[in-house]
């Protein structure tokens with residue numbers, strides 16, 4: 384029996400900040416941002432909406448989409464590097480907001496690979512029969528830790544949340560294989576500073592990402608006993624269109640088989656993969672029994688990939 388996705392949903396804040404808006408605030412241009420990253424706009428949460436609020440909006444909808452209630456959730460995992468506060472965890476706040484049972488709840492810190500770490504953790508509990516329904520949320524309010532005076536990073540990020548309920552699925556559907564990894568020696572390339580803002584050595588992270596996205600994608604396909612031709616859809620972490628394109632080319636996939644939401648939301652870290660899945664489902668691009676490969680990388684350094692056959 385495999386663990387799979389029973390219901391999934393997203394939440395993005397209403398406020399849209401375009402590249403042209405950023406031109407007015409810093410020395411940058413719409414042209415530079417578009418050509419170097421593929422980003423056209425991003426969503427920024429209001430002051431009154433914190434990470435746990437966005438997590439709640441997405442989670443509530445995901446539970447509904449799974450035809451379940453909060454009472455049915457046996458564990459809550461929240462992947463985030465921008466919690467409301469260091470503790471209590473966003474997962475505990477979410478347990479309360481949802482009115483869920485007093486179940487196990489914890490945050491996972493794996494930056495942009497966090498949703499992959501969350502899904503794989505959920506899979507272990509489900510496939511051993513320990514828990515039936517695990518809520519996994521990827522959520523970030525990166526605007527809280529953005530240095531708005533640093534054009535190298537400020538143009539890249541956005542706020543948002545994606546949530547999925549994982550549980551047992553039928554036949555050969557669900558998670559087929561996964562890979563998780565880390566390399567702490569690269570932590571110096573992407574971190575939160577003492578001043579509580581993001582520092583990034585873009586070029587180093589770029590090189591790592593191009594290498595790792597391709598490699599991990601190929602590895603999960605092989606581990607699942609599949610071939611590149613069997614992949615119906617690639618859902619890469621949405622950091623930079625050029626990094627995403629390199630992964631797509633490595634899998635020899637046509638452009639229409641890769642999810643692209645980076646132009647609308649920027650880099651939403653742990654939220655980018657679930658947000659993208661929701662958008663592709665809405666567009667009818669992911670269907671039952673499609674093989675999808677999800678792959679993420681981020682600060683840590685961390686990475687994670689999953690091959691999954693869609694459907695309940």
Ligand code: UT7
Pocket residue numbers: 410411412415416419420495534535536538573583584585586588589592622623626650652680681682
């Ligand atoms: O979720 C994981 C997190 N991070 C990532 O995935 C990011 C990975 N890295 C990247 O996506 C790219 O490295 C960036 C988009 C961050 C930068 O693109 P790049 O092609 O690697 O540019 P660069 O860092 O080599 O900078 C080129 C130039 C520099 O000017 P000089 O030194 O050549 O005169 C920068 O100062 O572009 C300049 N620049 C900007 N110009 C206008 C940097 N940011 C901006 C900006 N607007 N916002």
